Amino acid sequence: MQQRLALLEETLHREVPLTRTMGVRVEEHDGRELLFLADFEPNINIHGTAFGGSLYSICAVVCWGMLHLKFEDEGVPAHSVLGDARITYSLPVRGEIKARCRLPDDGSYETFIESLRAGKRSRLELTAEILVGEKVAVRFVGSYSAAV
Template identity: 40%
Template sequence: MSELAPLLEKTLHEEIPLTREIGIQVVHATTQRVQLSAPLSPNINHKCTAFGGSLYAVAVLAGWSMVFAQLHAAGIHAHIVIQDAKIDYLLPVVETINAECRVNGETDFAHCLKLLARKGRGRIELPVQIITAQGIAVRFIGNYVIHT
């Protein structure tokens, strides 16, 4: 677990109470990759698979966590909100929910942080995947707004 992971998990549990209820844990947290997990049992539906709303929540939170990691690394305290998103449910999830958000470069965040500094508001689009033993179960793209 990286140094950022305990801080991120504490922040999630204090600022977003739902994260405690669905059992969110921060598995990995850097400015390049955030991985969250949540157990199946509090997120199960009547088909004994992960509830779609829980999958959506974990995906949103993985992107939110990436924004948090980037802001933390830049020494910036700001508000993070999801503006809109697109989600594709590809496979049922019958195990621990594992969501991952990866960033392959700093350019989008650099531009976003410049806008935040100049206008008090920035925007970033982030991809998240929920991965199972069978493959990619969920593809998610979220647009996050950062404001002071």
């Protein structure tokens, strides 16, 4: 699994070079949840907290990374793009950035994959969270479109 996560990190740094500058690291994946870490220093704003644009970007790529891994798991040669998103900033982030994306439990992921397997363009809403300790500091909800 570690090799697979390292390959995802390499892909991110190659395809989205900003992720390298931001210090994004692929940390854990259990099939239903993906965890990224990112360095604080390159993502700091004038207030000494993590920059909102950086947090948005990290959320967008952790969701993209989840789909990338799931397409591999499912043997579906799909590509995804973010079509729409909304974000809520509830708490300041003042240290290492911890972002997670979990697959939805409502059956929408399974429907999404079935549509892709049938050769249809499909859309899935994914949620990412930035955590400060055990508290959710940022919640991102993105609508990802995919096609084979």
